[in-house]
Amino acid sequence: MPDFTLEEAAERDCGGLVAGLDEAGRGPWAGPVVAAAVILDKAMPLDRLDDSKLVAEEAREALFEEICERAIVGVGIVDVPEIDRLNILHASLLAMQTAFARLREPAQSALVDGNRAPDLPCPARAVVGGDARSASIAAASIVAKVTRDRLMRDLDADFPQYGWARNKGYGTQEHAAALVEHGVTIHHRRSFAPVARLLEPHASR
Structure with a gap:
């Protein structure tokens, strides 16, 4: 299960707050790509937190509400014209930059799921399989996926x-x-x- 080991290492190296970043929607043929940045409070751990792909939909929805209530959250959305203009990799990086910029409190470092981190105004570490290792990245994966799933249900109407x-x-x-x-x-x-x-x-x- 993801924990705060990577966050604690980032705190030792950089001090201050640590944000986890992840995205949802790189592979689909339709709809936007969505990213989330989340700063968790270690004093208020979340039960059942895991990679969004391993969490049932009902549990994801419940976790989404808990995360938004108890954590600092930023969301970035890049729409289809920008995906086609930039390509999906760069659109995903832009979504993460936007999510990070929308945090109501600035983070002093970031942990990013995957093998490439966006350009951020702080040190950022790319973590392959980060949503299974870092609690903050796992929370970001939940927020990104639930947000995107809701957008796709709206488009379905x-x-x-x-x-x-x-x-x-x-x-x-x-x-x-x-x-x-x-x-x-x-x-x-x-x-x-x-x-x-x-x-x-x-x-x-």
Whole structure:
């Protein structure tokens, strides 16, 4: 289970507050990429905190509310036009920069899930598998995923034929079939190959 070992090391090195950063939505064909930055209070540990992919949806929703109530949280959202302009890697890094900038108190260091950290106004350490190791990153993964899932459910209300409330924009068989039948929407990432192929002049419908 994730704990505060990495946060404590960062506190020794840099002092002050430590933010955990993670993103959700790098892989889907549709919808924004969302990042969160979270500063946890070690005096108020959260039960059941884990990588968002390992937490059931109902438990994620409950943890999201607890984190937002008891922690310092910032969220960054990069929409589809920016994803297509920047590419998904740089859009994800931008979302993390935005999330960090929106923390109501500045952090003196950051722990970032993955092998690459965004440019931040403080030391940042990239941690592969960080959402399974760092409590702050795990909390950020919960906030990012729940926020994005809610956005995709909202988009599903306007485009129910794509099943986004269920597949969250990922390339499921249902989503692929709907793309062929109904075409590409303003919320689809045109830079992603499965979508781009449907926009080619010779693409069959």
